[in-house]
Amino acid sequence: MRIRKDWSSWDPGMSFKTLPGAMGIYEIADEQKNCIYISYAGGASPYGLRGELYAIFGMPAGADKWNWSHPHPESIPAEVKQRAKYYRYEVTHNYYSRWIEDLTRFSEDYETLPELNKLATAPRAPHLGRYHWKSEGI
Amino acid sequence: MDMQRTEEQQLIIDTVRKFIREEIRPLEADLDPDAYELNPEDDERLRAMVKEMGMYQMGLPVEYGGPGVDIVTRTMLAEEMSQHRAGLYAPAYGAFGSSPPEHLYKGTDEQKEKYLYPVIRGEKHAFFGLSEPSGGSDPARSIRTRGVRDGDSWVINGGKLWNSGADTADFGIVYVRTDPTKGRQGITAFLVDTDTPGFRVQRLVQVLRSHYTTELSFTDMRIPHSQILGEEGGGFALANDTLAHNRIPYASACLGIAVYAQELAIEWAKQRVTFGEPLANRQAIQWMLVDNEIDMRTSRWIALDAAARAQRGESFRFESSMAKLLCTEAAGRVIDRCMQIHGGLGMAKDMPFERWYREVRIRRIGEGTSEIQRVVMARDLLNVRSGS
Incomplete structure (x- = not known):
């Protein structure tokens, strides 16, 4: 299934503590709320979903005083950072299988991967099966 | 009792x-x-x-x-x-x-104003910094984070591991070796604000469950002498006392998921039919359910006994270790049997068993491993103590 949540807009003024440092998957949408990127915060992610989302949307002013920072923000494709307007995520220990499931579902719905998952700089999408899962009310 | x-x-x-x-x-x-x-x-x-x-x-x-x-x-x-x-x-x-962490009740009036009351009001959150990469089971020897007195302050260098909540905490209770010549009497507890220069959340350490712990580093972190919690050199005793108390509800919480798992397993065993009969009619299943009940009831008795001793002001260290050991291990067995009774469904994310299975495994390690609990009990039985 796709992530069953409304899109959230990025609020640079929010406390970073509101985002989980846990493992999980996330979707990124552009200004029109089209999902353009699906990825995950896995076991090797240094700050979990929180770190990945800050790497995408950017650290706010004053973040240099925080007691943490993502060591590899460049690992996120620049196009994702430029077009990201909305996000939603799911905390899950099964981040890899859920990533595949979410990509597969998207691919079944739109007959293609999310636009920015097709970039050469994006994490390589695994081989996806066809399950005829088309979502309702996409 | x-x-x-x-x-x-x-x-x-x-x-x-x-x-x-x-x-x-x-x-x-x-x-x-x-x-x-x-x-x-x-x-x-x-x-x-x-x-x-x-x-x-x-x-x-x-x-x-x-x-x-x-x-x-x-x-x-x-x-x-x-x-x-x-x-x-x-x-x-x-x-x-x-x-709040019980340690805070032992703070000075100023420390209570700054930390205890805000925690009670939900305005501040704390973390507990004891374990280090060099070990957690034997803090008296393994603490290498070093504090050196410099006038009215201490300069602290080192790091901690397995600190749940440190990334979102406002302060922590951090155990530091302040006198390397005095063994466990050379360890001091400090109240450390997480925005102190030199305090860094090095990474979030992902584990079996979806929540995570942290790895922290301290580089020339300057902490005022007034931030010592309890007495200088009294950190180990402070930690030991609190750990023994915490083990009892920590143990008992494991029984809760076991109780719920058993409820689900009984319900499933009655409705699931195989080879023309409900699972509940199969002796193999009946025995698993009975073994679950024995595990839960014996563990509950031991946990309540430890709590009753603590309440009466009697020595309860042996009993709290026994409760921690028994409850965590019994709950693991119960969850495992309930998963088995549910078959494939037991492994699916649709049901809570797979989550409990992962999480309850951590309980045999967190708050002192099963082996450490046995060491604590053996010391009491043999009336010997190791370490300085």
């Missing part, structure tokens, strides 16, 4: 049980399978409801404005509050509030 609940205990338990079944469990259907927080609006609503019921922060002593529920009742409640999917590590998703 009298195992009969008092009328008041029964009333509190019934209220909490109803709350978990009617308020918490239904919300879990719409949460991520590994979620450990409620949606903010539900969180706010439930906390308000609990406060209205007069059951918020039940462990908070009366002198600090809480209801001061005793440790025996809290041990019983720990079992009730964990009877839902996220219950082992997020009982009732925190709707009943949490009590």
